[in-house]
Amino acid sequence: MKTYDVMVIGSGFAGMAATLFAAERGLSVAQTGATGGIDFSTGFIDLLAVHPIAEQKVWEDPFAALVALRRDLPDHPYCRVSDDEICRALEQFTTFLGRHGLCYRGRTGKNTLTLTAAGTMKPTYLLPCTAWNGVKAWETKAPTLLVDFSGLKGLSARQIAEVRKDSWPNLKVARIKFPGMGGELYPEHMAWSMADPARRAELAQTVAPFVADAEYVGFPAILGMTDTTAVLSHLEELLGRPVFEIPTLPPSIAGPRLRAAFDRGLPALGVRTYTQKLITKAACSEEGFSFTAGSGSTSVEIFAKSAILASGRFFGKGLKANRHRIFEAVFDLPVSQPENRALWHRPEFFDPQGHEVNQAGIETDENLRPLDAQGRVFHPRLHAAGAILAHQDWMRMKCGAGLAIATAYKAVASL
Numbered sequence: 001m002k003t004y005d006v007m008v009i010g011s012g013f014a015g016m017a018a019t020l021f022a023a024e025r026g027l028s029v030a031q032t033g034a035t036g037g038i039d040f041s042t043g044f045i046d047l048l049a050v051h052p053i054a055e056q057k058v059w060e061d062p063f064a065a066l067v068a069l070r071r072d073l074p075d076h077p078y079c080r081v082s083d084d085e086i087c088r089a090l091e092q093f094t095t096f097l098g099r100h101g102l103c104y105r106g107r108t109g110k111n112t113l114t115l116t117a118a119g120t121m122k123p124t125y126l127l128p129c130t131a132w133n134g135v136k137a138w139e140t141k142a143p144t145l146l147v148d149f150s151g152l153k154g155l156s157a158r159q160i161a162e163v164r165k166d167s168w169p170n171l172k173v174a175r176i177k178f179p180g181m182g183g184e185l186y187p188e189h190m191a192w193s194m195a196d197p198a199r200r201a202e203l204a205q206t207v208a209p210f211v212a213d214a215e216y217v218g219f220p221a222i223l224g225m226t227d228t229t230a231v232l233s234h235l236e237e238l239l240g241r242p243v244f245e246i247p248t249l250p251p252s253i254a255g256p257r258l259r260a261a262f263d264r265g266l267p268a269l270g271v272r273t274y275t276q277k278l279i280t281k282a283a284c285s286e287e288g289f290s291f292t293a294g295s296g297s298t299s300v301e302i303f304a305k306s307a308i309l310a311s312g313r314f315f316g317k318g319l320k321a322n323r324h325r326i327f328e329a330v331f332d333l334p335v336s337q338p339e340n341r342a343l344w345h346r347p348e349f350f351d352p353q354g355h356e357v358n359q360a361g362i363e364t365d366e367n368l369r370p371l372d373a374q375g376r377v378f379h380p381r382l383h384a385a386g387a388i389l390a391h392q393d394w395m396r397m398k399c400g401a402g403l404a405i406a407t408a409y410k411a412v413a414s415l
């Protein structure tokens, strides 16, 4: 049986962050997990933009929002993490991504409004550098050309211009044929094809007649897979304008880009990843944890002295539900949840308060160690991070990736 210092259960934002932080502290790490939120994400790292949910109050300063949140919601997982830990976590996470070709940018202590595929402006804390010129174009309301492609679903330049017409009248649109491809297009194929400089030149040639007096040119996020910075600079040179990307509707390539960066970077830190394998059996003793990852003839037995549970909520499969209750899938930890199923959802789907079921999760102590049914620490060396933590609705509060990364940092520090 293989033995590690830490087993990280999950390969979403929380699992990737925990794996990175533990490996960079010199621990031997095994990681299991399958597709998670990270694969569908926009690539934006939200820290905290909305609180209280019921008032839908939007904050420009996420750290001021954190002060209010910690005052109002003493059980929220952000109460277990200091601002200093959050900043160090984000810095370490984005530095790693930068080293592996994914540059991130934001404004210290401030959220930034960024354009979405729906044409709405979303507040986020850190965004891929490839989206940054879009922020500048929006803030100055500069004449801008938005390009989309025949056959590509998930981003319509015309829809964005229509939604923004009052606040950004200088948006022009062009639908073009993507060079070398026809029929239904997929962002990932398009992005890989942009590795070829000749393809970029053809694209620039097709777009050039529409540019006219536009000061910026925006594209759906298809500008390269592993070399986005180089692809963007080349297009800027060819078009003579700053260029930016807008993430397409999920699944966009932001997720595969993030996963690819971790696939490149984690093995070099000595991490053993058991990709697309879920933990099917777990047992704990004073010495640590025995796991079975996967099932049947390809299953693997793993022993770890400590473990980090970063298995997400329903989407990630960290929580499961039957007609009566919600349960935690690996250790059957108690799940904080509404008293009965009738209370899971409010009658109105779009109720601004959100739904109780979206705050379900596991309870922890100050150091993010899950609690058992008696409120005692379940195991001294089991920690939890990310969406599986109770008392937070990351989607409505706009704190998904930020909360996952910050709690992963705290969980690893507490080990």
Ligand SMILES: Cc1cc2nc3c(=O)[nH]c(=O)nc-3n(C[C@H](O)[C@H](O)[C@H](O)COP(=O)(O)OP(=O)(O)OC[C@H]3O[C@@H](n4cnc5c(N)ncnc54)[C@H](O)[C@@H]3O)c2cc1C
Residues within 6 Å of the ligand: 009, 010, 011, 012, 013, 014, 015, 032, 033, 034, 035, 036, 037, 038, 039, 040, 041, 042, 043, 044, 045, 046, 047, 250, 277, 278, 279, 280, 310, 311, 312, 313, 315, 316, 317, 318, 329, 330, 385, 386, 387, 388, 394, 398, 399, 400, 401, 402, 404
């Ligand atoms: C469509 C979409 C868009 C998003 N956009 C944004 C955005 O713009 N900004 C932002 O900040 N956040 C965004 N998010 C949120 C973000 O991607 C994460 O979902 C969230 O932060 C929670 O991450 P997590 O790692 O805790 O859980 P998840 O991402 O759900 O990952 C859980 C992981 O645990 C694994 N797992 C589950 N059970 C087991 C098991 N038994 N054994 C081993 N592994 C297991 C899963 O396979 C998965 O890898 C978005 C999410 C989605 C779905």
